[in-house]
Amino acid sequence: MSEKRSIEERLYCISRESINLKGLECVGRVLDIGGGGEGIIGRIFPDRVVAIDPLESELAEASAGPLKIIMDGRDLKFLDDSFETVTSFFTFMYIKVNDHRQIFQEIYRVLKPGGELILWDVTIPEFPGGEKDIFVLPMEIILEDGIIETTYGISWLEQRQDKEYYIGLGKQVGLKLVKEETSEQVFCLRWRK
Numbered sequence: 001m002s003e004k005r006s007i008e009e010r011l012y013c014i015s016r017e018s019i020n021l022k023g024l025e026c027v028g029r030v031l032d033i034g035g036g037g038e039g040i041i042g043r044i045f046p047d048r049v050v051a052i053d054p055l056e057s058e059l060a061e062a063s064a065g066p067l068k069i070i071m072d073g074r075d076l077k078f079l080d081d082s083f084e085t086v087t088s089f090f091t092f093m094y095i096k097v098n099d100h101r102q103i104f105q106e107i108y109r110v111l112k113p114g115g116e117l118i119l120w121d122v123t124i125p126e127f128p129g130g131e132k133d134i135f136v137l138p139m140e141i142i143l144e145d146g147i148i149e150t151t152y153g154i155s156w157l158e159q160r161q162d163k164e165y166y167i168g169l170g171k172q173v174g175l176k177l178v179k180e181e182t183s184e185q186v187f188c189l190r191w192r193k
Contacts, residue, residue: 005131012132012156017186018140019120026118028084031110033073033103034091035062038150040141041087042066050083052076073103081112088119090137090152092166093159100169108173111193117175122152123162123185133157137185163187 024044032041035051036058042049046065052073053059059068071077073095086107092100107117122137135156141148166189167177175191182188 007134010132010134011136011153012134013136013138014122014185016138016140017122017183018142019183019186019188020142022142022144026085026087027116028112029082030085030087031076031078031083031107032066033086033088033107034094035059035066035068035089037061038141038148039063039066040089040143040148042068043143043145073106074099076106076110078110080109081115082110084112084115086111086115086117088117088121090120090122090139092119092121093124093152093154093161097159097161101172104169104173104175108175108193113193115193116178117170117191117193118188119166119190120186120188121161121163121166123187124154124156124159125162126160127156127158135159163189 026045030045030049032049032051034053035042036053039051039062042051042065043063049066051062051066051068052071054072056070124135133156134153136153138151170191178192179190
């Protein structure tokens with residue numbers, strides 16, 4: 001009879017990462033893909049953000065300010081060329097890899113010409129096997145009004161990603177990479193349509 005492992009025994013924690021978002025610039029109206037939970041982008045630009053998330057419970061957690069809409073990123077219910085900026089703050093790590101390209105295509109469609117996509121995410125190496133099957137990213141997010149300490153975690157079994165993967169996706173849909181920043185395992189990519 002196998003013994004059930006505790007969650008703590010299954011966690012593979014990487015080093016705490018710190019992201020400084022003081023002075024973050026986003027032009028015009030901002031669509032935040034996966035804007036529930038901490039709702040970081042909505043906290044920074046509360047009057048200009050439309051935060052979407054497929055889960056009502058995630059949107060309920062986000063701070064007041066942005067317009068919150070339950071919506072699937074694979075089928076954005078906005079007209080073409082609707083937003084000057086689209087953001088994704090550690091959202092794609094939670095989305096099935098098979099859906100990434102479709103979401104990138106939808107982002108491209110709703111971005112205005114000259115608009116930007118800004119994506120923050122983490123390098124997740126291929127699962128090496130073993131008992132530690134939950135990939136965990138402890139985070140410190142520095143904002144103008146304080147610091148948020150949080151942790152993001154996913155089942156590691158089928159999720160693998162790095163910045164080159166996302167750079168390739170952006171290129172496939174017609175976006176031009178204009179800036180990339182990388183720390184230990186976290187990256188921020190900025191494209192223009």
